[in-house]
Structures are given as structure tokens and as C-alpha cells.
Amino acid sequence: MSELEVLKVREEVLQAMYWMRAEGLADEPSARDLSSFLAVPADTLATYIDRFVAEGHLEATAAGFRLTETGTAAGKRSFADEFADMTSGAHGECGADCTFCNSDPNAAASCLEQNLNGEHAHQH
Amino acid sequence: MPTSTDTAQPALPKNFLRPCLLLLLREAPAHGYELLDRLRAFGFEGSDPGGLYRALRKLEGEKLVASAWQRSGAGPDRRIYELTRAGRKELHRRAKALAETRQTLASFLGRYEEFVALDAPRRARGRARERDPEREEAAARG
Numbered sequence: 001m002s003e004l005e006v007l008k009v010r011e012e013v014l015q016a017m018y019w020m021r022a023e024g025l026a027d028e029p030s031a032r033d034l035s036s037f038l039a040v041p042a043d044t045l046a047t048y049i050d051r052f053v054a055e056g057h058l059e060a061t062a063a064g065f066r067l068t069e070t071g072t073a074a075g076k077r078s079f080a081d082e083f084a085d086m087t088s089g090a091h092g093e094c095g096a097d098c099t100f101c102n103s104d105p106n107a108a109a110s111c112l113e114q115n116l117n118g119e120h121a122h123q124h
Numbered sequence: 125m126p127t128s129t130d131t132a133q134p135a136l137p138k139n140f141l142r143p144c145l146l147l148l149l150r151e152a153p154a155h156g157y158e159l160l161d162r163l164r165a166f167g168f169e170g171s172d173p174g175g176l177y178r179a180l181r182k183l184e185g186e187k188l189v190a191s192a193w194q195r196s197g198a199g200p201d202r203r204i205y206e207l208t209r210a211g212r213k214e215l216h217r218r219a220k221a222l223a224e225t226r227q228t229l230a231s232f233l234g235r236y237e238e239f240v241a242l243d244a245p246r247r248a249r250g251r252a253r254e255r256d257p258e259r260e261e262a263a264a265r266g
Binding site for chain 2: 020024038079109115
């Protein structure tokens, strides 16, 4: 495994484990749970998980694996960084703040159709 | 949760999870667990958090959905998802495609029902439920 691969898989695993824990789905998922959750073969994942335990990002428990403090911080941070620049819309597009488009379904349809055709008729 | 190879009942359109998630987020921003619950209304009966997680990540990667941490008093912070402006447009595209599918299905079903009434079994089941076995037994005795 290359270091670049390790970095990528580490982020994937830690982010997924943080998400599962935050949603109350699993605090200590097993290797099989993680494999199913991330849709990757269990054998492939197992080697990486051993390494993350050795690094101190995860700790093995009776049920499976748990995020350490380091792993928790890394999982949360990488999740936030990955999508940091994706929240804003482009100029001329309408969102939840547009009073015209949200006034009724016909107005919304009209605006969306114009947008799909590269037009935009009303002001915000 | 059904995916492109799902076996959910009733049969769902291919990749139906995607427009469903967009619609749910059009209705209101939501956390992952809440989305899992609300997806049941669209026929996603089996819980598949992994499928949901991967779908949300894909939608976020395509900038159709955005998420942010929401502080939690008790446990770890949770990710809350909302529809972006691009997501609204994608939802509109998908809804229009589904409307076309609906017309095609209506045409198919209308032609099939010239031979077989599809709601007849349902009506028959309803009639069976209306029967009162005790009364019938009493009538047979008496």
C-alpha cells in the first residue's frame, strides 16, 4: 500500500466512523460493518484498519473498533475540509432565500425552467 | 436501503434514492438518521446507513447537497444536510423525468388493464376482511 492510499483510506474510514457515531448508528463498528458501510472488500480494509490501530487513530474493542481522541479529531476535521467550499450557489441561481421562487409552485417551476435554459428573469 | 440493484417492494425506478434525497432536503434540512427514517415513505424499507452515507457524499461531491456541523449538547456534533441551488435544479430535472415515466407507465397499465383489472385482488382482499367469521359460523349453525 502506498502512503497516498493510506492517507485516502484513513480519511474515508475515520470520517465514516465519526458520522456513524454522531448519528447514533454505531460507536464500535466491526471490520465487517465498516466494509459493508463503505462498500469495500473486508480483506482490503482489514490491513488498513490494523495500521490505523497501530497509529493510534482507532482502538480495538470487544465489539469492533472505536475512534480514539486523535481519530475523532482527524475524522471530523477531514470531513469538514473536504466540502468546505461547496456551500454557495452561483450568481443568478435561486435558493431557499428567493422570495419569488418560494412564493408558489408555479413561480418555482418558471424560475427553474429559465435556469435550465440558461436564463434568469427575476431579481432577488 | 435499495440501490440500483435493490429488491424493495414495490419496485422502484433505478437510482430512485437520489431524487428522493434531494426532495427530502428540499422539504427541510436534515441529519442522516432522520433521512433514513423519512426515506421509508418512498419504499426504502430496509435500513442501509452505508448506502445513505455514500449517496450523500456523492451528492455533496457533485455540489448538489451541502452539509455543516451542527453542535450537539450531549454527543458528538452531527452533520446536517441541505439542498444547494444546483441541487434544486437537479431535483427539477429528475422530477420532470419521473413525470414522463409516469405517463409511460400509465399508458402501459391502461393497455394491460384492458385484459386484467389490477386492483381486483385488492378489492377482493378488502371484501374478505369485511367478512365476520363469527357471524358466518353462527348463521351456519342456526
